[in-house]
Amino acid sequence: MAKGKGNISVRVWHPSQKLEFLSDILLLECFRSWVAGAPRMTPKGQPLSGIYAESYWVGHAEFPDAWGWKDKLVFLLDVLTNERDELNRLTSSGGRIEFYLQLPGRVNHGDSLEPSLLQRMGEMGIELTVEVFPHMQVEDEDE
Secondary structure, three states, rough: OEOOOOOEEEEEEOOOOOOHHHHHOOOOEEEEEOOOOOOEEEEOOOOEEOOOOOOOEEEEEOOOOOOOOOHHHOOOOHHHHHHHHHHHHHHHOOOOOEEEEEEEEEOOOOOOHHHHHHHHHHHOOOOEEEEEEEEEEEEEEOO
């Protein structure tokens, strides 16, 4: 059976606020971030023209195979729900929160998000983006 690793990220944007505090409250290591008004840089630290128009923070968690994404999403939603007041302040002042699901494209995967889960995400103002990558790491495993 083919297995592949994917990841789900929590991505947050805000017009002006520094977002480093998210690493502590969301229990996720920051993968990439910047502050509004800072000079733009490549992920490797090379300068780009212009400045960042808004602050950005992303942390992500891998899941072991294509069937683990929903469990990881529910876990992250639970973590965000525990910080609802702080995140509501962030979104009410112009911020935006998104789950970004990256799936390997050469494996079979799927699941359903029940209405109560979608409602929880909606109440918190969390968007969902799903992207399939045909060249993500895929491992074959005999069962």
